[in-house]
Amino acid sequence: MKRSLVFIIVFLIFNSLFADEAVQKYDEKSFDTLFKAVSKHYSKDELRKIVEGSLVADEITEKNLAFIYSPLSIKKQAEDHTSYIDKLINDETVKNGVDFFNKYKDLFCKTYAETKVEASDIIGILNWESRLGTITGDQKIIRIFAAQYFFGEKRNDELIQSGEYKKEGAMSVEAGKKRVERLKKNAFSNFKALLIQAKEKNFDPLEVKGSWAGAIGFPQFMPASMKFARDGNGDGKIDLFVMEDAIVSVANYLKLHGYSEKGSVAAFKAYNNDKIYAEGVKKYSDLVKKAGAAVDSCGKDSAN
Numbered sequence: 001m002k003r004s005l006v007f008i009i010v011f012l013i014f015n016s017l018f019a020d021e022a023v024q025k026y027d028e029k030s031f032d033t034l035f036k037a038v039s040k041h042y043s044k045d046e047l048r049k050i051v052e053g054s055l056v057a058d059e060i061t062e063k064n065l066a067f068i069y070s071p072l073s074i075k076k077q078a079e080d081h082t083s084y085i086d087k088l089i090n091d092e093t094v095k096n097g098v099d100f101f102n103k104y105k106d107l108f109c110k111t112y113a114e115t116k117v118e119a120s121d122i123i124g125i126l127n128w129e130s131r132l133g134t135i136t137g138d139q140k141i142i143r144i145f146a147a148q149y150f151f152g153e154k155r156n157d158e159l160i161q162s163g164e165y166k167k168e169g170a171m172s173v174e175a176g177k178k179r180v181e182r183l184k185k186n187a188f189s190n191f192k193a194l195l196i197q198a199k200e201k202n203f204d205p206l207e208v209k210g211s212w213a214g215a216i217g218f219p220q221f222m223p224a225s226m227k228f229a230r231d232g233n234g235d236g237k238i239d240l241f242v243m244e245d246a247i248v249s250v251a252n253y254l255k256l257h258g259y260s261e262k263g264s265v266a267a268f269k270a271y272n273n274d275k276i277y278a279e280g281v282k283k284y285s286d287l288v289k290k291a292g293a294a295v296d297s298c299g300k301d302s303a304n
Contacts, residue, residue, distance in 0.1 A: 026051065026150045034149070037192045041199040050195070053206050054146035061143040064212040068148070068183070069155050071170035081276040088127055089284045094291050097123045097284070100132050101293035107232065107247055109298035117251040120293045121264050124285035125250050125271060129220040133243055136218065137211035142194060144214045145223075148187035156180045186224075190214055193223035218246035219253075228253040 035047050042050075067073055087093075101108060101119055108119035126132050147155070156176060159165065165173050198205035210216040214223070217240025221229060229238045232248030239245050257270035264285070268278040 026055065030150055034188065034191065037188075038195045041196055047195075050142075050205060051146060051150075054142045055150070056143070058140070058143070060139055061147070064139055064144060065147055065155070067212065068144070069152075069159060069180075071159060071165045071176050072167065074171060074179075075169050078274070078276065081274055081280065084128070085276070085280050085283075088131070089280065089287065093127060093131075093284070094287050096132060097127060097288035098292045100126075101288070104243065104247060105298075107244055109295060111232075111248055111251045112295040112298065115251045115255040115259075117254050117259055118264070118285070118289065119295050120285040120289035121254065121259075121268075121281070122247055122250045123288055123293055124281040125254075125268070126218060126246065127284055128277065128281050129215075130218045133218040133246070136209075136220070136241070137215070138209050139212055139214070140206065141208055141210040141214040141216065141223075142191070142205050144212070145187045145191040145194065148183050149191055152180045152184045152187070186222075189224045190222050193226060197223060197226060217241050218243060219250045221249065221253075225253065228256060 031048070031051060034051070035042070035044055038047065067076070070076070097120070100123055105119075108122070111117065111122070112119060123132070130136050160173055160176070164170065165176060171179070194205050194208065197203075198208075208216065211220055215221060216223065216226075219240055221240055226238075226240075229240060229249040230245065230252045231238050232244035232246070233242060237245075238249070240249060253271065254264070254267040257267045259267040265278050265282055268281045269275075272278070
């Protein structure tokens with residue numbers, strides 16, 4: 001109850017703040033930096049229209065930003081990951097993982113031959129990220145990136161002034177300011193990547209939906225990680241809402257992040273640098289593999 005009250009208060013602060021910022025003039029220096037990064041793809045007028053469209057207030061964005069910027073956010077995320085263990089690792093989810101392996105077995109066998117990434121590890125990531133493609137998020141992700149990029153420091157200053165950093169369990173103000181800098185840097189990278197991909201693949205960046213953090217599709221890739229995505233079904237397109245593409249993309253990401261050299265857990269941490277996350281994915285992977293999602297069966301009946 002106490003934790004819920006904290007986040008309700010933070011939400012109310014951001015509800016007011018975000019509504020104000022949606023009509024305020026954003027920083028031109030930050031706009032020019034973004035324009036320079038995407039100027040090969042957009043005119044200034046095009047980009048300005050998108051930026052202004054991305055700064056529209058809505059309830060989902062306000063709630064997610066309140067969570068992201070709260071000085072209790074890191075603690076809460078760690079608690080959430082711990083609570084996910086029972087939800088994501090149980091008899092039912094293991095059975096679902098084995099069924100999933102059998103459904104896509106030919107692709108898993110082919111992918112293992114090419115990348116040496118175990119099917120159970122791919123399934124572990126997809127189980128944790130989207131429950132094997134059943135949960136992908138309904139946030140218009142560009143709004144998250146725009147708010148972090150243009151107004152992050154101001155949001156954090158409001159939280160400092162309101163006393164949120166003085167609450168039990170909150171990170172220090174110094175740590176919070178460093179975190180805001182990282183959030184802005186990451187937001188810029190993802191904002192830029194989303195804009196460029198929108199031009200190259202002809203979609204509206206204002207309409208792309210994903211998680212509260214801005215992740216997309218079944219494997220929950222951030223836009224800046226889309227360079228690791230691959231075409232898994234051979235149709236010449238990459239769509240992370242297509243499971244074959246998601247499977248091969250996760251394998252490619254793990255392969256290129258030290259899977260063979262450093263081990264699966266190190267690659268899981270590259271995917272999400274959280275100890276509980278990596279341990280949870282590993283535990284689930286081991287159980288699914290033991291239950292039958294093992295590539296050592298590929299050579300036995302792949303020809304059948």
